[in-house]
Amino acid sequence: MSRHSEDGARYRAARQRFLADNPLCWICGHGGADTIDHDPPRAVHRVKLDLATWRPAHGVRGCPVATCRRRCNQERGTRPIEALRAAFVPAMKW
Ligand SMILES: [Zn+2]
Numbered sequence: 265m266s267r268h269s270e271d272g273a274r275y276r277a278a279r280q281r282f283l284a285d286n287p288l289c290w291i292c293g294h295g296g297a298d299t300i301d302h303d304p305p306r307a308v309h310r311v312k313l314d315l316a317t318w319r320p321a322h323g324v325r326g327c328p329v330a331t332c333r334r335r336c337n338q339e340r341g342t343r344p345i346e347a348l349r350a351a352f353v354p355a356m357k358w
């Protein structure tokens with residue numbers, strides 16, 4: 265159990281640092297990201313502290329931008345980012 269919580273503390277510290285350096289959500293592009301998304305998803309790529317797979321995203325609190333308010337990480341789930349980005353811009357005019 266203690267090894268588990270040490271890992272958790274290390275992960276939280278690394279996450280906090282990462283989000284301080286990278287506040288822009290990689291899905292909607294707004295600031296205030298408060299969770300780490302994983303690309304490729306963690307189920308596929310199991311190395312939790314591999315920062316190369318980390319992407320800042322909005323979690324359960326959602327995006328702070330009033331016109332957005334997305335819970336990007338939850339909405340994405342394990343879908344590929346390309347599919348989600350396509351769903352995010354339905355009204356794109358060419
Ligand atoms: Zn977002």
Ligand SMILES: [Zn+2]
Nearest residue numbers: 292294327332
């Ligand atoms: Zn947003």
